[in-house]
Amino acid sequence: MAEVTRAGEGFTVEAGVLGAAFGLDPAEVPDLLRAGRITSRCEAGVEADLGRWRLTFFHAGRALRLTVDDGGQILSRSLYDTPGRAAASDTA
Incomplete structure (x- = not known):
């Protein structure tokens, strides 16, 4: 499966892409x-x-930012800090 695929009006991103970016097990x-x-x-x-x-x-x-085309091909990716932007459940 491709890393990013078109899914109706949105996209589906492989768990491995997010796991690699955030240092998580894809599972x-x-x-x-x-x-x-x-x-x-x-x-x-x-x-x-x-x-x-x-x-x-x-x-x-x-944050992981992916720029993709209509077919889901990744054109660029960047990973950067977002100080002060933690999900509410990250602080619990």
């Missing part, structure tokens, strides 16, 4: 998503970026 990722400890945002490109999507995942003060 943990689905439970962390359900618990709200990994959250995400999907943004459609406009104008010059039409046909591109920005998928951003947040976990434990870090």
Whole structure:
């Protein structure tokens, strides 16, 4: 399976991609998503970026940003700190 696939209006990202970025076992990722400890945002490109999507995942003060095309091919990826942005369940 590809790392990112188109799923209707959104995308499905392999658990291994998120696990590698956040230092997690991929088997943990689905439970962390359900618990709200990994959250995400999907943004459609406009104008010059039409046909591109920005998928951003947040976990434990870090973010993974993937820029993908309509078919889900990863065009770029970045990992960065997000100080002060921890999921509510990260602090419990």
